[in-house]
Amino acid sequence: MSVAPKYDRIAPIYELIDLPLELLIFKKWRREALSRLNGKILEVGVGTGRNMNYYPPCCSITGIDNSKGMLGKARENAKNMKNVTFILMDAESLGFSDHSFDYVVTTFVLCTISDPVKALTEMRRVLKPSGEMIALEHMCSAHSIIARFEELIDPILFSLLGDHTTRHTVRNIKEAGFIIKEANELFFKEIFWKIRAKP
Numbered sequence: 174m175s176v177a178p179k180y181d182r183i184a185p186i187y188e189l190i191d192l193p194l195e196l197l198i199f200k201k202w203r204r205e206a207l208s209r210l211n212g213k214i215l216e217v218g219v220g221t222g223r224n225m226n227y228y229p230p231c232c233s234i235t236g237i238d239n240s241k242g243m244l245g246k247a248r249e250n251a252k253n254m255k256n257v258t259f260i261l262m263d264a265e266s267l268g269f270s271d272h273s274f275d276y277v278v279t280t281f282v283l284c285t286i287s288d289p290v291k292a293l294t295e296m297r298r299v300l301k302p303s304g305e306m307i308a309l310e311h312m313c314s315a316h317s318i319i320a321r322f323e324e325l326i327d328p329i330l331f332s333l334l335g336d337h338t339t340r341h342t343v344r345n346i347k348e349a350g351f352i353i354k355e356a357n358e359l360f361f362k363e364i365f366w367k368i369r370a371k372p
């Protein structure tokens with residue numbers, strides 16, 4: 174089931190909800206992951222456009238999301254940027270030709286897409302053979318006590334934010350046919366990761 178109606182409702186306050194995490198940790202990770210990219214970039218689940226400040230100006234960015242509300246915020250936030258296009262689109266059915274992009278980026282998105290393997294397979298299709306997928310994501314911890322806690326909070330977070338805490342995202346990326354080049358634990362008992370993968 175699509176989480177778009179949830180994100181449409183949350184959109185006006187989304188940036189407030191995750192402001193503490195954004196200021197304390199996400200900002201730094203976004204800069205580190207995105208500030209050296211170039212070429213044609215597809216950002217999937219672009220949300221309110223939080224990453225737009227971190228791409229170099231030489232990049233040509235296409236941001237897609239299936240929530241009109243979140244895209245509305247993204248357009249507002251990036252109104253002075255010339256190199257960005259936002260499109261209402263489902264990640265599970267990308268309307269781009271094969272091999273269109275140099276990079277596909279997801280940040281905190283693969284936990285919300287209904288069928289992440291289907292979406293990842295689409296992302297691999299639209300990447301150039303020389304391209305790369307870059308993801309900042311949270312996922313199910315390998316530590317049993319933390320994983321148990323994630324199982325407990327999963328239904329609550331899903332009903333509030335459309336967010337799953339129990340996804341095995343590295344496994345899903347491999348299942349979609351990517352080759353993992355980097356899987357780097359960023360924070361706290363293997364929950365937050367940076368992943369780089371080749372199509």
Ligand SMILES: C[S@@+](CC[C@H](N)C(=O)[O-])C[C@H]1O[C@@H](n2cnc3c(N)ncnc32)[C@H](O)[C@@H]1O
Nearest residue numbers: 180218219220223238239240243263264280286
């Ligand atoms: C947790 S937010 C993250 C937003 C942004 N990437 C960020 O880093 O702040 C997840 C976003 O993924 C979008 N999303 C979820 N499922 C999607 C799908 N099937 N197709 C496109 N976007 C989707 C949601 O609408 C939401 O904007």
